[in-house]
Amino acid sequence: MNKLVISQAKKHKGVIVQDQIKTMLDDVAFKIGTLRKANELFSDRLAPNFNIFDYLRTDEMGLSRCIASLLNPTGTHGQGSLFLEDFLNRIDKDPLVNKLDNHWTGTATDGCQVSLEKQANGQRRIDIYFRFKNGEIIGIENKPWAWDQENQLKDYAEFIKKEANGKKWLLIYLSNNDPSNSEYSIDKKHRELLEESGSFIWLDYDGLIEWLEFCSQKSKALVVRIFIEELAKFIRMEINGELDMSEELEVKNIILKSDESIQSAFRISNAIKAAKEELLMKFRDDLKGKLNANGFELVWDDSMSKGWKSYAGFGVKLNTEQNLYLRFEFNSAGLHDLYWGIARKNDSIKKDAETWNKINLEMSNQFGSAGKTEWWPWWSWIDKHQEFGLEFRHWDKNEMPWIAINKNELAEKITNLAIDVHDALKENQNLLTNGVIE
Missing domain, CATH: 3.30.1460 (Yope Regulator; Chain: A,)
Incomplete structure (x- = not known):
């Protein structure tokens, strides 16, 4: 095959690929446009942009209160220790905790005391604080938006360890920011030692959403289920910055429609x-x-x-x-x-x-x-x-x-x-x- 034929074949293939990509992009634009128009036309019935959290306190403290309320076994959600027990099970699935023998699954949850803004070391306040009846302690530092303060995680870890007095304890860093970027808050060596002992883990908001989805599915009370779904939606949109779920579903369906669409999607993804x-x-x-x-x-x-x-x-x-x-x-x-x-x-x-x-x-x-x-x-x-x-x-x-x-x-x-x-x-x-x- 001579060079001219090869060149023409490559050019022809390139045109086909361009046509496939343009077709998929046109399809996506049409479907998303149609979906948005439908949402506009039926907004009086669907209220797609309505979220109860637009009318509630949605700062760091407000979010901590929602999380703590669901984790509280005596909370008004009425589901007992179901949510807390699953949360503890998820802690044990963390790779660093999983390899240890000192697991949280099976920890007695009755009598667990849940506090917000627990004062620690002077002006420091731990966002969510759990003291179990046998003396174990979990602290959650919730960081959806703000920065860590100087030595903040270090001080929290020292405080919780002292309060636990030899009992099992854990500091959870709830944030989308990798703690390796928080040297200002806790130095790398200290953090790694805590991780190796099972006293520090990082939980991002995707992981929290997975737990919320479990809570929603298992809740027997409709009003609680709706609240949890709205909370997960708020975190997806306001913290993770995700697309509207219905739009994401439409795009996914278009991508999976054919082998050519999948190929085009990957070509677009690689060029983004x-x-x-x-x-x-x-x-x-x-x-x-x-x-x-x-x-x-x-x-x-x-x-x-x-x-x-x-x-x-x-x-x-x-x-x-x-x-x-x-x-x-x-x-x-x-x-x-x-x-x-x-x-x-x-x-x-x-x-x-x-x-x-x-x-x-x-x-x-x-x-x-x-x-x-x-x-x-x-x-x-x-x-x-x-x-x-x-x-x-x-x-x-x-x-x-x-x-x-x-x-x-x-x-x-x-x-x-x-x-x-x-x-x-x-x-x-x-x-x-x-x-x-x-």
């Missing part, structure tokens, strides 16, 4: 990362141009271009002299959980309490009250800002940030926000040059 990288370079260049036109300077992390590790981000210097700058940062790897605020530019800039308080006040007056840490005088989740919805918080699982980049809209949004921050701090620009330099 490269497409995102190219869009990020476009975003960087667009944003740099718009910021420079306003007298600002872009700060771009290398990890934003590739790798996308936890705490990857970018920032805006409102003036060249500043030690504190406007920053946008992802809490988890893969461009997940975007937050923003005023941050120190490096660890040589130490916290100055007076400066931190003044910045927090000025920013809160303009953008609403928010958090404050050693690194950030003021920070907030991006979706708390009126110009950015929840879809801009989870770039790993939502198409909207990428469409906004492709349309040059996101660079415009960020630039406008930088202008708003500049104006909010106009009378106090000196605050950004403060901070103790070591």
Whole structure:
């Protein structure tokens, strides 16, 4: 076979593959569009966007209260120790705990005392705290959004160990953030020693959802089952940033429709990362141009271009002299959980309490009250800002940030926000040059 024939055959194959991919993408677009239209037409009967947790306390403490209530064997759910016993069984399935003889399955659950915000070591408070009647203790540090504080997990572990007084104990880190990224909270060597002894495990929210699904299936009370389903839905959407379940089902069915669809889906999946990288370079260049036109300077992390590790981000210097700058940062790897605020530019800039308080006040007056840490005088989740919805918080699982980049809209949004921050701090620009330099 000569080279011309081979070349034509490859070209023909390439056209077929392109046609298959286009057909599948058109199919997905049609089905999702139809589903969304149906949801709109029948919203009075289906209420697809209604969630009871939109009207309840949904901060870290509110979520902890829901989890603790279900785990409490004397809770108002009326299912006794069913939920707690399954939770203990799941702990034993953790690879590090499973290889040990000291398991939690079979622990006496009657008489178990459940506490919220258990005070530990001065100002520290453990989110969920269990003391079993035989003296065993489990503490759960629930971290759906916020950062760990300095030595937080270390202090919790020491407190629980002391309270257990020789009895079995465990600290559960409930978070989507790998604890290996929490050296600030507990050093690697200490954490690994605790893991090896079965006194520390990491549970992410996917694992929690699996437990909630069990609880929903086994609950004999309809009202409890509905509550658990809504809680799982809230965690999927607000913490994990997942797609609408019905849309995900439609896409899955299209992918599994034929061998060609599966092949096309994998080709698309393999190209997604490269497409995102190219869009990020476009975003960087667009944003740099718009910021420079306003007298600002872009700060771009290398990890934003590739790798996308936890705490990857970018920032805006409102003036060249500043030690504190406007920053946008992802809490988890893969461009997940975007937050923003005023941050120190490096660890040589130490916290100055007076400066931190003044910045927090000025920013809160303009953008609403928010958090404050050693690194950030003021920070907030991006979706708390009126110009950015929840879809801009989870770039790993939502198409909207990428469409906004492709349309040059996101660079415009960020630039406008930088202008708003500049104006909010106009009378106090000196605050950004403060901070103790070591």
